[in-house]
Amino acid sequence: MPLDLVIASANPDKAVELRELLAAELGDLVRLVARPTSIADIDETGETLEDNARLKAETIASATGLAAIADDTGLEVHALGGAPGVYSARYAGEDATYADNVRKLLSELAGSPDRSARFRTVCVIAFPDGDELIADGAVDGVITMEPAGSGGFGYDPVFRPLLEPVRTYAELSPAEKHERSHRGVAVRGVARLLAEKLEAGN
Numbered sequence: 001m002p003l004d005l006v007i008a009s010a011n012p013d014k015a016v017e018l019r020e021l022l023a024a025e026l027g028d029l030v031r032l033v034a035r036p037t038s039i040a041d042i043d044e045t046g047e048t049l050e051d052n053a054r055l056k057a058e059t060i061a062s063a064t065g066l067a068a069i070a071d072d073t074g075l076e077v078h079a080l081g082g083a084p085g086v087y088s089a090r091y092a093g094e095d096a097t098y099a100d101n102v103r104k105l106l107s108e109l110a111g112s113p114d115r116s117a118r119f120r121t122v123c124v125i126a127f128p129d130g131d132e133l134i135a136d137g138a139v140d141g142v143i144t145m146e147p148a149g150s151g152g153f154g155y156d157p158v159f160r161p162l163l164e165p166v167r168t169y170a171e172l173s174p175a176e177k178h179e180r181s182h183r184g185v186a187v188r189g190v191a192r193l194l195a196e197k198l199e200a201g202n
Contacts, residue, residue, distance in 0.1 A: 005033060005067050006033045006034075006066050007019060007034060009035065042055065042059050047086065049136075050136075053071050053124040054124045056070035061126040066128065069125045071183060073182065074086050074088045074120050077105070077117045078118075083108075106143075106146070115142040115144070116140070118140050119138065119139050121186040122136045123183075123187055123190045134190065136189070137182045137183065137187075138182055140162050141162050142160050143160075144160050147168075148170065149169070152168075152169045169181065
């Protein structure tokens, strides 16, 4: 019998990626469940990506009585001392759009010769009994001078991983991005842990 697993993210773009990655990794081991619309937004008050991922997963697991998966992702730019980091989603303000955040990032980096950056994701699966599984993923890259590509979301148009082919995340197909992305690494890691747990009957 498959495990019911709630995708805790309230961000529809992130939820799509999580669903696609989990389906590819776990198949019929899990039955993916949408986050109930009745659950209010969760204030991401953690000081680290792990804190926020755990907060979201635990909140949804507690509210639904089901296992829940959440991630938190941050873009760490070397020239900005690791910013925006844990504040990536709201870099340009609490109600910032993706475009607002990209615009601020490019403005902050104007004139900087150092465009190196790292995308990091921490993924947590929380269970109603308090157990948890955790994995992380990171991909090094550079911030481009201007946006390129129409796919993806968030900072994808200006993040170019140091992997072939040399394109921004937004220029990759969803399958190419999943194969190369920080979220892909983290989800595959936590999916392996979940598969091992289910196969062991725990």
